[in-house]
Amino acid sequence: xxxxxxxGMPRTAVDPMLxxxxxxxxxxxxxxxxxxxxxxRLGAGRTLIMGPNGAGKSLLMRLCHGxxxxxxxxxxxxxxxxxxxxxxxxxxxxxxxxxxxxxALANLTYVLAIRGCPRRQxxxxxxxxxxxxxxxxLAQRPAPVLSGGEQxxxxxxxxxxxxxxxxxxxxxxxxxxxxxIRAVEEAVDHFHHSGTKxxxxxxxxxxxxxxxxxxxxxxxxxxxxxxxxxxxxxxPESSEAAAFVRGELxx
Ligand SMILES: Nc1ncnc2c1ncn2[C@@H]1O[C@H](COP(=O)(O)OP(=O)(O)OP(=O)(O)O)[C@@H](O)[C@H]1O
Numbered sequence: 001x002x003x004x005x006x007x008g009m010p011r012t013a014v015d016p017m018l019x020x021x022x023x024x025x026x027x028x029x030x031x032x033x034x035x036x037x038x039x040x041r042l043g044a045g046r047t048l049i050m051g052p053n054g055a056g057k058s059l060l061m062r063l064c065h066g067x068x069x070x071x072x073x074x075x076x077x078x079x080x081x082x083x084x085x086x087x088x089x090x091x092x093x094x095x096x097x098x099x100x101x102x103x104a105l106a107n108l109t110y111v112l113a114i115r116g117c118p119r120r121q122x123x124x125x126x127x128x129x130x131x132x133x134x135x136x137x138l139a140q141r142p143a144p145v146l147s148g149g150e151q152x153x154x155x156x157x158x159x160x161x162x163x164x165x166x167x168x169x170x171x172x173x174x175x176x177x178x179x180x181i182r183a184v185e186e187a188v189d190h191f192h193h194s195g196t197k198x199x200x201x202x203x204x205x206x207x208x209x210x211x212x213x214x215x216x217x218x219x220x221x222x223x224x225x226x227x228x229x230x231x232x233x234x235x236p237e238s239s240e241a242a243a244f245v246r247g248e249l250x251x
Contacts, residue, residue, distance in 0.1 A: 017077050017089060017165045018197060019043050020064060024073035027059055035059055035221045038073070045213035046188075046198040048229070050205075052244065055218040057201040061168045064199065065092050091164040095171040097155035099143040104135055104154050107143050111158050129157040133187055149180025156187040167191050169200040173207065185211065205245065209233060217241045 020042040027035040035056045049057045062068045064075065066082045077086050100107050108126035117125065130136050133153040138146065143154060152172055159167055169188065173181040181204075188211065192198055202208055208215065212229035217238070224238040236242045 017086065019078060020166070020197075021076045021079075022064070022073065023076075025063060025070045025075060026072040027056075027063060027068065028071045033221065035063070035070075038223045040216065040223060040226060042197070042199065042214075044195075044197055046192055046200065046211050047214050047216060048208045048212035049199065049201045049216045049218065050203075050208055050244065051218035054220075056221045057218055058170050060216075060218065061092070061170055061199060061201060065090055065168050067092070088162075089164060090166045090168065091159035091162050092168040092170070093152070093155045093159055093172055095174055097151050099146075099151060099154060101142065101144055103140050104130060104143055104146065104150075105139040107154060108158055108161060111161055115162065125161060129160050132160065132190065133157040134183060147180070149176045149183060152176065152180070152184050153187060156184065156191075160190070164191075164196055166197040166199065169198065171201050171203065174203065181207070205247070217244065219244075 020040075022038050022040040025035065025038040025040075026033065038060065049060060051057055059068065063070055066087050075082060080086065100110060102110070105123070105126050108129055109122040112122040112125060113119070127136065127139065130139050133156055135150065135153055135157060138150060143151065146154060156172075167188075172188075173184050176184065185207070188198060188200070198211075200211070202211075209229070212232075215225070215227060215229050215232040216223065217225040217227075217232065217236070217240075219238075219240045225232065225236060225241050227237065232241065233245060236245050
């Protein structure tokens with residue numbers, strides 16, 4: 001199997017994944033309702049999911065990515081129910097990326113191998129990805145000893161090799177210094193400009209202002225607002241979102 005397209009060239013044009021639509025999606029665990037009746041339609045561009053701690057942002061992303069199954073409602077990708085081929089066209093980067101205890105380079109050649117990339121192409125493609133994300137000098141360094149920012153970029157380089165149509169990022173910069181945050185934001189830009197749909201959570205209002213095309217605002221497991229970013233920041237509809245934008249809702 002050689003399932004990889006060239007990184008930076010999502011297959012959206014030939015076989016669109018989007019829109020992603022959620023209808024009446026809920027998630028309950030041990031009788032506790034954590035997400036309630038979410039209706040949402042996401043098209044292209046950068047969607048930032050915002051809201052206070054415990055609002056359900058990560059849960060919502062995990063449901064969209066297929067790591068969890070809704071206990072009510074439906075999720076559709078351009079009308080299709082989630083299935084393994086559609087899952088392969090998505091990637092997710094976590095706040096603390098899960099990396100192999102091998103070199104940075106080996107983390108990348110491994111993912112190429114399991115996606116069926118011919119052995120002779122793996123090293124060059126992995127090195128190109130390391131270069132793109134500013135990690136070329138660190139190719140032989142074991143991934144566990146990389147700094148937080150470097151690990152994040154390695155996780156992004158790995159996702160880049162998968163050429164995802166959709167990339168989910170769960171608080172990818174929360175523990176990083178300003179230079180590392182900028183590097184991750186540039187990396188997100190690479191994806192965006194190559195046509196990858198971005199769905200990302202952040203607690204950083206300034207980052208959301210820099211990156212967002214549209215904002216999904218959650219509070220206590222409910223979707224209170226989904227608006228173009230400009231409108232969300234200038235004139236939020238709900239009192240909760242207005243307080244949040246003023247920095248008054250607790251994180
Ligand atoms: N797999 C799970 N099973 C049961 N409960 C969960 C699960 N994942 C999250 N929760 C609970 O659901 C609620 C929402 O969690 P979630 O991680 O989505 O919040 P969040 O908005 O991402 O918060 P934060 O900003 O703190 O990261 C929390 O109360 C959490 O404890």
